[in-house]
Amino acid sequence: MTDPYQPGPPDPVPPPPDPQPYGYQPPAYYAPQPMYPYGYVPPRPTEGLAIASLVVSCAGVFGLCLYGVGGLLGIVGAILGHVARRRIARTGADGAALALAGIIVGWCMAAVSAAAVAFFVILIATESS
Numbered sequence: 001m002t003d004p005y006q007p008g009p010p011d012p013v014p015p016p017p018d019p020q021p022y023g024y025q026p027p028a029y030y031a032p033q034p035m036y037p038y039g040y041v042p043p044r045p046t047e048g049l050a051i052a053s054l055v056v057s058c059a060g061v062f063g064l065c066l067y068g069v070g071g072l073l074g075i076v077g078a079i080l081g082h083v084a085r086r087r088i089a090r091t092g093a094d095g096a097a098l099a100l101a102g103i104i105v106g107w108c109m110a111a112v113s114a115a116a117v118a119f120f121v122i123l124i125a126t127e128s129s
Contacts, residue, residue, distance in 0.1 A: 043094075044092065044093055044094045045093050045094065046093060046094045046095040046098070047084050047087055047088050047091075047093045047094065047095035047098075047099065049080050049081075049083055049084035049087060049099070050081070050084040050085075050088065050095030050096070050098035050099035050102065051095065051098055052077075052080050052084075052102075053077050053078070053080035053081035053084050053098065053099050053102025053103065053106070054077070054081075054098050054099075054101050054102040054105070055077075055102075056073055056076050056077035056080060056102070056106070057073070057074055057077030057078065057081070057101075057102045057103075057105035057106035057109060058077075058105060059073050059077075060072075060073035060074035060077055060105070060106065060109035060110075060113075061105070061109060063109075064109065064112060064113060064116070068113055068116075068117060070109050070112070070113050071109060071110050071112075071113025071114060071117070072113075073106075073109065074105070074106040074107065074108070074109025074110040074112075074113065075106065075110045076106070077102050077103075077105065077106035077109070078102065078103050078106030078107045078110065079106075080102060080106075081099045081100065081101075081102035081103035081106060082099075082103060084098075084099035084102070085099045085100070085103070
């Protein structure tokens with residue numbers, strides 16, 4: 001016979017609680033993402049001609065003071081920008097905004113330079129008469 005005052009075997013360990021109580025579902029934006037090798041996605045390269053387009057076009061701004069050199073630099077920068085945009089569309093590289101900025105600044109510099117040349121030609125033509 002067992003003594004009722006003696007401790008018996010220990011109670012069994014209760015099961016762990018449910019990890020998602022009450023039917024809780026995590027939000028959709030916590031869905032597992034596909035893994036890349038080693039967890040790193042390399043960035044897309046930036047098109048070098050897009051950078052060159054913007055640099056040459058911006059150099060055209062300073063070249064306006066050098067007797068029309070800014071207009072030539074602007075045209076070169078705009079052409080580089082057009083070529084860069086075509087290459088970006090083909091390869092999927094980054095730099096489309098840089099190329100577009102080079103195109104806009106380049107053609108603006110060409111227009112300002114052409115307007116300055118036209119102004120000086122008209123000025124010289126009216127002074128000689």
